[in-house]
Amino acid sequence: MIALDTSALIAIVKNEATAKACAAVLEIPNRRLLLSAGTLLELKIVALQKKCTEELSRLVTSLNFEIIDLTASRAEVAAAAYQRFGKGIHPASLNFGDCFSYATAKEFDCPLLYVGDDFARTDVRSALAAA
Incomplete structure (x- = not known):
């Protein structure tokens, strides 16, 4: 199982x-791929900015990933991540x-x-x- 950023x-x-x-990591057989709904939104915005929405759509269609809904408890984990590692707070920025990606990896204890x-x-x- 891996979370995607x-x-x-x-x-x-x-x-x-x-x-x-x-791509090699994504192609490992029988691996559960997790994508936060928040990450999916960011992904679509970035693809629009970088003018690669069609390529992204093809990739997303080809992947069998699980969308992780944003719940109140997941929002708390994401907020804590920002408080600990956010821009202007920590070198991770x-x-x-x-x-959202961080919170998904932490919740599911996966890379x-x-x-x-x-x-x-x-x-x-x-x-x-880890690959």
Whole structure:
């Protein structure tokens, strides 16, 4: 089981340097993929900004991920993540959307598929390192 962050999925659709490594993690058979509803919203916004909505739609359609609803208790975990690791508070500088990915990884005690340095400065496990 792995939680997904916007950064990894955008890296795949934009064919960034980490695209192949991220795609390989997603292709591991029988792996449960978790995507917060908040992360899905962020993903759609970022794809619109980066002009890759069609590519993202194809990727999302090809993945069999589970959407994790945003509940009051999950919002509390995400808010606590910002309070601990948020921009201007901690070197991780998590943004609003990052907090949903973080909360999903923590709740389900699973690695997070992400790229960049932000989550590496938190206490979540990297799905790339675990692969």
